[in-house]
Amino acid sequence: MTIRLYDTKTQALQDFVPLVDGQAGLYVCGPTVQSSPHIGHLRSALVYDLWRRWLVYRGFTVTLVRNVTDIDDKILASASQGSSQALRDGEPWWALAYRYELEFTDSYRRIGVLAPTYEPRATASISEMQALITRLIDLGHAYPATDDSGDVYFDTASWPTYGELTRQKPGDMVAATDADPRGKRAPQDFALWKGHKPDEPESASWRSPWGAGRPGWHIECSAMSSRYLGPHFDIHGGGLDLRFPHHENELAQSNAAGDEFANYWVHNGLVNVNGQKMSKSLGNSIFAADFLDLARPLVVRYYLGAAHYRSTIDYHEGALVEAEAALDRIEVFLTRVTRRLEDTRFAGSGAQIVPADFAEAMDDDLAIPQALGVLHDRVRAGNAALDGEDLAAAATIRGEVIAMTEILGINPHAPEWRTSAGSPADRALDALVERLIEDREKARSDRDFASADRIRNELAEAGISLEDSPTGTHWSIEQ
RNA sequence: GGUGGCGUGGCCGAGCGGUCAGGCACCGGCCUGCAAAGCCGUUUACACGGGUUCGAAUCCCGUCGCCACCUCCA
Numbered sequence: 136m137t138i139r140l141y142d143t144k145t146q147a148l149q150d151f152v153p154l155v156d157g158q159a160g161l162y163v164c165g166p167t168v169q170s171s172p173h174i175g176h177l178r179s180a181l182v183y184d185l186w187r188r189w190l191v192y193r194g195f196t197v198t199l200v201r202n203v204t205d206i207d208d209k210i211l212a213s214a215s216q217g218s219s220q221a222l223r224d225g226e227p228w229w230a231l232a233y234r235y236e237l238e239f240t241d242s243y244r245r246i247g248v249l250a251p252t253y254e255p256r257a258t259a260s261i262s263e264m265q266a267l268i269t270r271l272i273d274l275g276h277a278y279p280a281t282d283d284s285g286d287v288y289f290d291t292a293s294w295p296t297y298g299e300l301t302r303q304k305p306g307d308m309v310a311a312t313d314a315d316p317r318g319k320r321a322p323q324d325f326a327l328w329k330g331h332k333p334d335e336p337e338s339a340s341w342r343s344p345w346g347a348g349r350p351g352w353h354i355e356c357s358a359m360s361s362r363y364l365g366p367h368f369d370i371h372g373g374g375l376d377l378r379f380p381h382h383e384n385e386l387a388q389s390n391a392a393g394d395e396f397a398n399y400w401v402h403n404g405l406v407n408v409n410g411q412k413m414s415k416s417l418g419n420s421i422f423a424a425d426f427l428d429l430a431r432p433l434v435v436r437y438y439l440g441a442a443h444y445r446s447t448i449d450y451h452e453g454a455l456v457e458a459e460a461a462l463d464r465i466e467v468f469l470t471r472v473t474r475r476l477e478d479t480r481f482a483g484s485g486a487q488i489v490p491a492d493f494a495e496a497m498d499d500d501l502a503i504p505q506a507l508g509v510l511h512d513r514v515r516a517g518n519a520a521l522d523g524e525d526l527a528a529a530a531t532i533r534g535e536v537i538a539m540t541e542i543l544g545i546n547p548h549a550p551e552w553r554t555s556a557g558s559p560a561d562r563a564l565d566a567l568v569e570r571l572i573e574d575r576e577k578a579r580s581d582r583d584f585a586s587a588d589r590i591r592n593e594l595a596e597a598g599i600s601l602e603d604s605p606t607g608t609h610w611s612i613e614q
Numbered sequence: 615g616g617u618g619g620c621g622u623g624g625c626c627g628a629g630c631g632g633u634c635a636g637g638c639a640c641c642g643g644c645c646u647g648c649a650a651a652g653c654c655g656u657u658u659a660c661a662c663g664g665g666u667u668c669g670a671a672u673c674c675c676g677u678c679g680c681c682a683c684c685u686c687c688a
Contacts, residue, residue: 146618166688179688209686298617301683307616308684325685352686374688379617384685404619405688412682441637442627447620447681457626457638464637467651496628504628508636518652522645584647591649602651609651 138193138498140370141445143378143400144300144386148500153369154398159195161187162360162397164373164381165254167204167352168235169213172242172423173413174439174450175406179374181436182403182444184248186372188542189497192489200363201251202356203239205232206258206349211339228339229258242423246436247544247551255359257350261341263358264350267392268327268343276391277327280318285330285346289388291323297387300400301379325384326351353384360385361394371397375405375445404447406439421450430455433552437462437545443504461511465540466547468514472533473548474606475521481530487538503543510539568599572608575601 138151153159163183166176183199190197206228214228226234236256244250257264268287271277276293280286291297291305298304305323331340331347340347350358360368366389373382382400389396405412413420427435438458442448476482489497490513496505517532540546571590578586591601598613 143618164688167686169686173688175688177688182688207686301617303617303684323685375619376683376687379683380685381687403688405682407681410681412687414687445619446627449626451626453638454626460639461626461637471651502628504637505635508628511636512634515653519654522653579647582647588648600650603646603649604651 136193136494136498138190139500140399140401141500143402149399151369151399153195154367157195158198159190159370160198160364160368161200161370161372162356162364162368163199163201163251163371164356164377165201165203166239167207167209168232168239169207169209170235172235172239173406173420174423174426175374175413176239177242177246177248177423177426177435178406178439178448179403180243180248181246181439183372184544185440185444185503186370186401186501187249188544189501192542193498197252198364199251200253200255200360202359203236203254203256204352204355205229205236205256206339207352211335214336215334228336238424242427245427245432246439247432253363255363257355257359260355260359260362261350263362264354265328265341265343267354267358267361267388268345270392271327271388274391274393276388278320279345280330281320282318284318285328285348286318286326287328287345288319288324289327289384289391290320291325291387292321294387294391296390297323298383300383300386303379303383325353325380327354327388353381354388356381357385357389357392357394357396360397361389366394366396368397370399370401372401372403375402378402403444404442407447407449409451410449430459431552433545433547434459434462440503440543440545441507444501462545462547464511465514465536465545468517469533469536469540469546469548470609471604472517472521472529474609476526476530476533479526481526485530485534487534487541489538489542490535493535493539497542506539506543510536510543513539568594568610572601572610576608 139148140151141147142149151159161183163179165180166172180201183201187197187199210232211228214226214231268277271289272279272287275290277287277289280288298308305321308323327350328343328345329348329351330345331349339349341349360371371382371385386396407413408419408421411417411419429435430438434455438455439448441458441461490509493506493509496502496509499505513532513535517529517536520526520528520532537546541549546552571594575587575590578584578590594601594610599610600613602609602611
């Protein structure tokens with residue numbers, strides 16, 4: 136049982152060999168909290184949540200660090216522009232960043248992404264960033280800007296392997312058309328430290344050996360990952376769009392400073408909408424809050440987690456309906472089997488062990504599409520066992536299905552997905568519907584099918600569907 | 615110009631040389647008073663053109679189309 140993962144740097148599947156037996160350290164680039172989370176952010180967080188759950192299942196003690204970039208050009212820009220809402224005019228950058236951070240946290244929680252081991256904010260590691268920059272200057276890999284900006288740049292020419300992560304040669308790269316050469320020696324040199332500008336708030340400025348200023352984006356992750364996971368750690372993750380320049384630059388600066396850095400680089404695929412990347416200019420971004428209005432959070436989790444983590448998800452209308460239908464199959468089976476096994480010697484949870492082929496798929500670079508194939512096969516077998524009254528088999532399969540859904544975080548009966556069940560309104564509804572079901576049963580036994588069907592139709596119009604089964608008639612609200 | 619990825623049946627989505635993916639949808643059967651749910655079965659595939667091989671969705675070459683990144687990005 137070896138877990139394999141696709142390492143972006145070597146462009147190959149690799150056996151996961153941890154630095155320390157039984158432990159796995161993951162650093163994942165979290166969002167820049169400059170606007171509300173969209174479904175791409177949800178997917179990214181979900182992918183590493185799934186990796187983590189599988190590593191834990193395989194016995195690893197996982198340290199998952201996902202940062203929050205809470206100081207950045209964009210955040211300052213958003214804050215300085217103010218907002219059309221009077222209440223928020225003059226909102227400081229740090230309040231804006233925190234407001235969005237809370238939205239991210241809430242969205243993650245709603246789709247069942249477990250809190251990381253730690254979630255460091257960039258602004259809390261400024262001194263570590265400065266220490267790293269100082270090392271780079273001392274080693275001749277960074278230099279203060281040649282103008283009086285107070286910037287400090289990484290000297291890409293001093294680092295021969297620069298570009299290795301994305302296999303690009305600096306000479307082949309197209310220089311940004313709007314690039315401001317500022318005090319750089321070469322266009323591809325990137326800012327480690329950005330000198331304070333007069334129009335920026337004092338609160339976004341820290342003292343440094345190179346003058347007041349703030350950190351560049353890339354240095355943040357190099358500093359935070361080594362602070363919490365050490366200079367050499369197992370896995371570095373993030374969105375595919377972060378490979379260049381962000382991860383390339385992290386790798387270069389950390390290696391140049393003498394840190395071994397990540398052993399494996401993992402990148403998740405992006406979420407497109409109708410074949411196009413979400414972008415502000417196209418106005419096609421789907422925000423997490425809106426998406427979660429379209430379907431239950433559990434369905435959103437199933438949908439975003441069902442595709443292989445490295446593939447692009449192309450969202451189109453109707454996709455959530457299909458996900459809901461697939462998930463319902465699992466949910467209906469679990470409800471059905473639990474009900475049937477009640478008051479038998481097979482009641483209770485039983486052994487929760489995942490089938491070997493499920494584990495094999497998960498070990499193989501987290502092949503969730505195949506793992507879901509196994510899950511659905513088991514559901515069918517479980518339903519067949521129930522049809523044949525083979526309760527022993529049904530109980531075994533129930534344990535397997537619960538084990539698989541727990542690992543994927545999609546067990547419909549898990550406490551995190553529970554809604555308002557048990558409220559006074561629910562009890563009242565239950566009493567009324569049960570009363571109507573009794574009336575219908577009476578009509579059916581009298582062979583008064585017109586009355587029976589009228590009751591069923593009335594309930595259907597109210598959004599309540601009925602299922603007749605050997606264990607009686609059960610009702611559920613159409614989701 | 616450079617780097618990387620993709621093109622599978624009505625839709626989504628696995629597959630990495632040989633026997634089944636799976637889900638959704640559709641159709642037929644069983645079950646049911648009729649349904650629903652469930653089970654069983656059927657039907658549609660590998661962008662195109664060559665090549666390698668006993669055998670190719672899978673490997674090689676070429677063509678076409680699509681996408682991402684190349685200093686804002688999950």
